[in-house]
Amino acid sequence: MGRLDDRVAIITGGAQGQGAATARLFLNEGARIVIADVREDEGKALAEELGERACFIRLDVSDEANWQSAIGSITDRWNTIDVLINNAGIVHIAALVEMERKDFQRVLDVNLIGPWLGIKAVAPVMIAQCRGSIVNILSTGALWSMNSTGAYMAAKWGLRGLTKNAAMELGWQGVRVNGVFPGGVNTPFANIGNKSTEEMNKLYVGQTIQRIGEPEEIAEASLFLASDASSYMAGSELTVDGGMTLGVFHDYLPGAPPNASEGQD
Template identity: 45%
Template sequence: MARLEGKVAVITGGAGGMGKVHAKLFVDEGAKVVIADLGASDGKKTADELGDQAVFIELDVTDESNWTKLIEETENKFGPINILVNNAGIVVSKSIEDTSLEDFRKTSMINQDGVFLGMKHVLSSMKKADNGSIVNISSISGMVGSANTSAYIASKFAVRGLTKAAAVEFAPHGIRVNSVHPGTIRTPMTEQEDVREMVKELEQKIPLKRMAEPQEISNLVLYLASDESSYSTGTEFVADGGLIQQM
């Protein structure tokens, strides 16, 4: 039997990049998947590619009313939600001196507030399902410091803390909450012009001497979403080719 057979999953930032890879793998493993993203064109295209087991629902992760609507539409389409992957995120590569308060707040709103709102609003649906797994995509930047990404680091440390708080709070309902901490992954975000040089430098420091492919992170996310990880909650799962050992 497929590893996610009969489960309903919501993946934020699922229209492209790493989120799209998660979505494809989840569909392949039997889940019904909601691709939640602001990019309507890409989101609809991805849902069409994945077939009847996937649907696109437009979502601004920072808008509470959007979350309420998404939960309602998902339940009407597929039933109660079993899996939430909080994948949406942005990165700003600037020194603290050059980071504006607007930069900092925007990063926090998407990377941190979006995770909080997702967990808050999915809880009622997971209670109906009588089980659940929430996978919050953090980063090794949520575990160690580095220069020129202060807003991103602050938000990813916050995701790590939110994960632990929710894991304890949601456990009585049979809902698990874990965080995934990828290193350098080959995605559109790591190929942005403003971070390209930093990524090249990091790649040289990775003990495995290469960036991760998105599928390698998706395999870990799949494990946490599935019942195979039934006794894991409140835990950080690092996938970085050993990079954190060098920092």
């Protein structure tokens, strides 16, 4: 018996990386999967790989009409929506004062407005059945900051607040909303140069778990929050970052790993 038997789960940004890993895990746990993405070729290929309990829908998460059309298609096919994983996200690297408004706005549209539109679209279905779980994929960027990622940080900090508000407003109506905060994860999003895992791990020796995370590890966190195992959780923040946000090792003090300074370059 799977933890998501017969439930319908929408995974935005589900065509590759973290979203695809979540789709595969959820399918193995009994769910019916909606892969929602703008990447049509990858999304259709994944849906075909997963079989008849999966489908692909082209979805631009920043487009409200697109959301409404998608919800109509899903409920026509499967009658219900039980889980929404707001996973789609983009980043624009630029110094804050050099970034153009259109680029800042696009990051907000996808990373903050998109999840809000998703919540707005699925909430009526979930409220009507008095059951549902929404998981917002945030980032350690909503716990601290990093240079040249101003729009991304603004969006993720905003999504953190939205998660709390949605949890409050929807929780008493049967819809739980929680957040996952991934650290560095070995996906095309973080591993832009397609480096080997060994090469990527070298960038993370400065944290407690001295390696990059794998997308399946984030998928497991989403599964926990999507399932009944987290039935008494609302507005919770589940950090899956290998200890990235715990603090910085000082190799001149006791208790630091011998190679900690390598990750502080």
